[in-house]
Amino acid sequence: EAGVTQFPSHSVIEKGQTVTLRCDPISGHDNLYWYRRVMGKEIKFLLHFVKESKQDESGMPNNRFLAERTGGTYSTLKVQPAELEDSGVYFCASSRPGEVSTEAFFGQGTRLTVV
């Protein structure tokens, strides 16, 4: 069984540019989560999809962040325009239907650096 995959693994962009991160969850996992870890800080929840619906987006920092999950499969997280404080590691995780996050499996993360 393939795990959660994220692309790209690293991204370096200039302030003001746009970046799109992608997450492919484990097949059959309806629940998909985005998290972010800023250097030296804890992993922070951003949002949660159940299939294609946003179940909880209370962690999204501002309207420069847009997450989508068309068709309930892979998800994208777009940052537009990127700011310096957006730098960090963005993790995606997924879990089976009904098992919200007890057995959430994480991807390896995308390290975003905004310069």
Add this chain to the structure above:
Amino acid sequence: QKEVEQNSGPLSVPEGAIASLNCTYSDRGSQSFFWYRQYSGKSPELIMFIYSNGDKEDGRFTAQLNKASQYVSLLIRDSQPSDSATYLCAVKLSGGSYIPTFGRGTSLIVHP
């Protein structure tokens, strides 16, 4: 006060010793507690979860939960260099939230 607190470490222990990792949380109504291990540059992986007061053992790992004192700990017996990693405590807070809140993690170094 942070919702989930961990000492960032590093915690350094000799091979074969018991490593004790601690986590405190502020929400007294929290119900579920998780320990994740994250190797450098890798994804966090769940190693233990605990719901009830007391101890839960799995191999060399023991999770201890004390809801009255609002702390949860992870003991690693017979520590190995391969246990060197960052250990993340996560808590499902009360109030209907089902998304775990993470602590900053404790870096563990097991030296030969």
